[in-house]
Amino acid sequence: MSLQVRNLSFKYHRDNILENISFDIEAGNLLGLLGPNGMGKSTLLKCISHILPPQSGNIIIFEKNLRSFSIKEKAKIISYVPQSTYSSFPMSVVDTVLMGRIPYINMKITKNDKDKAFAALEMLNLEDYAFKNINELSGGERQQVIIARSIAQEPSLLILDEPTSNLDLKNQMDVLEKIKNIVKEKKLIAIIAIHDINLASMFCDKLLLLKDRTIIAEGQNKDIINENNIRQVYGVETTIIKVDNRHHVVLKKKKTST
Amino acid sequence: MDIREQYDEQTNKKIKWISLLFVFMIILSIYTITLGTANISVHEVLSAIRKILTNSSLTVQEKIILHLRIPRILMAILAGAGLSFAGTVMQAITRNPLVSPFTIGISSAAAFGASLAIVFGLGIYTSTSFGIVLTAFFFSLLCALLVYGISNKIGLTPETLILTGIALNYLFSAFTATIHFFSQEHQLASAVAWTFGSLNASTWEHVVYVMVVIVICFPLLYRQAWVFNAMASNEDELVQGLGINPAKNRAVAGILSVLVTASIISFTGVIGFVGLVAPHISRLIIGSDHRFLLPFSTAVGGLLVVLADTIGRVILSPVIIPVGIVVSYLGVPLFINLIITRKKGYF
Numbered sequence: 270m271s272l273q274v275r276n277l278s279f280k281y282h283r284d285n286i287l288e289n290i291s292f293d294i295e296a297g298n299l300l301g302l303l304g305p306n307g308m309g310k311s312t313l314l315k316c317i318s319h320i321l322p323p324q325s326g327n328i329i330i331f332e333k334n335l336r337s338f339s340i341k342e343k344a345k346i347i348s349y350v351p352q353s354t355y356s357s358f359p360m361s362v363v364d365t366v367l368m369g370r371i372p373y374i375n376m377k378i379t380k381n382d383k384d385k386a387f388a389a390l391e392m393l394n395l396e397d398y399a400f401k402n403i404n405e406l407s408g409g410e411r412q413q414v415i416i417a418r419s420i421a422q423e424p425s426l427l428i429l430d431e432p433t434s435n436l437d438l439k440n441q442m443d444v445l446e447k448i449k450n451i452v453k454e455k456k457l458i459a460i461i462a463i464h465d466i467n468l469a470s471m472f473c474d475k476l477l478l479l480k481d482r483t484i485i486a487e488g489q490n491k492d493i494i495n496e497n498n499i500r501q502v503y504g505v506e507t508t509i510i511k512v513d514n515r516h517h518v519v520l521k522k523k524k525t526s527t
Numbered sequence: 528m529d530i531r532e533q534y535d536e537q538t539n540k541k542i543k544w545i546s547l548l549f550v551f552m553i554i555l556s557i558y559t560i561t562l563g564t565a566n567i568s569v570h571e572v573l574s575a576i577r578k579i580l581t582n583s584s585l586t587v588q589e590k591i592i593l594h595l596r597i598p599r600i601l602m603a604i605l606a607g608a609g610l611s612f613a614g615t616v617m618q619a620i621t622r623n624p625l626v627s628p629f630t631i632g633i634s635s636a637a638a639f640g641a642s643l644a645i646v647f648g649l650g651i652y653t654s655t656s657f658g659i660v661l662t663a664f665f666f667s668l669l670c671a672l673l674v675y676g677i678s679n680k681i682g683l684t685p686e687t688l689i690l691t692g693i694a695l696n697y698l699f700s701a702f703t704a705t706i707h708f709f710s711q712e713h714q715l716a717s718a719v720a721w722t723f724g725s726l727n728a729s730t731w732e733h734v735v736y737v738m739v740v741i742v743i744c745f746p747l748l749y750r751q752a753w754v755f756n757a758m759a760s761n762e763d764e765l766v767q768g769l770g771i772n773p774a775k776n777r778a779v780a781g782i783l784s785v786l787v788t789a790s791i792i793s794f795t796g797v798i799g800f801v802g803l804v805a806p807h808i809s810r811l812i813i814g815s816d817h818r819f820l821l822p823f824s825t826a827v828g829g830l831l832v833v834l835a836d837t838i839g840r841v842i843l844s845p846v847i848i849p850v851g852i853v854v855s856y857l858g859v860p861l862f863i864n865l866i867i868t869r870k871k872g873y874f
């Protein structure tokens with residue numbers, strides 16, 4: 270199965286935030302979305318998951334147009350993890366992860382639903398927090414709970430908006446590693462927005478660079494991560510070094526203007 | 528211990544607590560039948576209930592039990608249960624802990640309807656007591672429809688619902704004040720008394736009407752427990768991501784809980800506080816999972832109003848203090864006490 274995004278354009282009010290975005294991705298791949306703040310990464314992810322249906326363009330999944338799916342059908346195929354979450358009526362971690370099963374349940378959760386939820390909890394090593402309220406967790410722990418929920422949702426398309434933004438160094442690696450494993454193992458498609466280019470280079474199979482409403486570069490990590498592209502997108506001078514056959518970015522100090 | 532077993536054990540514990548609370552509510556209700564100006568023993572109450580059920584002829588005292596005490600206490604349970612249940616739902620769908628069934632103006636619209644009927648004898652069946660009920664009911668539904676109609680134009684988000692609700696609340700309060708301003712003294716007294724909330728006039732007929740509404744609406748809403756879980760703890764975007772249409776569910780659940788609220792307060796007047804505080808008391812005790820919260824808050828609401836009404840009946844007997852007033856005296860200390868002493872994680 271593959272995902273095809275075709276000529277997607279979106280605007281909140283007057284001006285287009287995204288214009289004519291097209292790309293493909295095959296099952297079993299992790300796609301990284303890079304770009305400066307406010308360039309529309311979150312917006313693009315919401316469009317792809319149809320939380321904000323795009324004004325024009327199409328998203329084709331399972332050879333079918335996403336517009337023809339019901340809201341419940343979409344939830345069985347796509348799970349979306351937002352950049353940040355907040356809750357005024359917090360529930361326990363277990364119940365929060367169980368919510369991932371809502372698209373499948375008809376009033377009552379079954380043993381199968383519970384098994385899926387507990388497996389996701391265990392996958393992210395959250396057993397120790399299982400009965401805490403979600404508002405009693407640290408930002409990073411909470412982020413992992415929401416990721417566990419999206420995995421319990423058993424999607425074919427996993428969409429994660431900056432899933433590692435609150436995590437420490439080790440957890441960033443662990444979480445991305447787990448996401449990557451599940452993508453390979455279950456032949457899913459995952460799209461993540463991410464700011465850390467080095468992490469993206471380590472874990473993503475393919476990268477998209479977003480700037481000025483559109484994709485300015487797309488492809489294998491090695492082809493995307495170079496001094497030129499980074500200067501063009503972020504306006505920052507860097508040196509690219511190769512470690513373990515991966516491209517890594519080292520920042521150069523800004524020349525102080527006189 | 529394995530977290531799976533731990534989870535199942537917790538679930539069983541919650542179910543046990545809910546059952547216990549309902550049993551306690553029933554025992555307490557039977558006991559409160561004995562209290563009041565006419566002295567009746569528990570034994571007499573039980574034998575009266577037996578005689579009523581077997582259709583034997585009744586003594587005067589048994590008639591008091593049958594026609595005054597029992598419907599009153601049933602109405603107290605239903606009112607408390609219904610308002611608390613509706614409050615829990617309203618808080619879930621607006622994701623806002625400050626919301627009660629009255630935030631969106633239902634009570635002031637009902638008060639306006641009641642005043643209209645009392646002062647001008649306007650309304651269907653006019654100034655008969657049933658005319659007051661119908662007019663109050665009509666205006667509370669009208670208010671709810673206005674709130675939904677207006678906020679639907681901007682997408683039925685929690686914010687638009689609450690803000691239009693508050694605005695209409697003030698509008699209907701202004702209407703009511705205007706009527707009161709132009710009314711005569713004895714009418715003013717009974718119009719104001721209506722807003723205190725009272726169970727004095729409860730009859731079997733009222734009980735049946737409210738019961739029918741509750742029996743229809745409760746199961747429809749309870750089926751949505753998981754939807755409420757999702758809506759109460761997530762932004763609309765995420766709710767959609769879980770396959771739920773937030774606007775549609777908000778509208779349906781909102782209308783059903785308005786229906787419950789309106790049918791209760793049209794008979795009893797405004798018993799306000801219970802719809803706000805009983806859900807919170809319950810949440811502090813049993814947590815925010817609506818599978819358990821909904822039944823638990825139903826029992827807490829019922830208990831609270833039965834207790835409040837009984838205290839109101841006995842404390843200055845033969846003067847009866849309106850239940851709407853006592854409920855606040857009872858609920859506020861209980862609530863504040865729970866907030867202060869709340870130990871983390873009962874479950």
Ligand SMILES: Nc1ncnc2c1ncn2[C@@H]1O[C@H](COP(=O)(O)OP(=O)(O)OP(=O)(O)O)[C@@H](O)[C@H]1O
Nearest residue numbers: 281282286304305306307308309310311312313352
């Ligand atoms: N709900 C909204 N209404 C109107 N404009 C919005 C809304 N959400 C985002 N925008 C605008 O759309 C643009 C893209 O926002 P978006 O959140 O997609 O950026 P992003 O690439 O995810 O940024 P970041 O890296 O900071 O997360 C921004 O200019 C933002 O101001």
Ligand SMILES: [Mg+2]
Nearest residue numbers: 310311352430
């Ligand atoms: Mg973003």
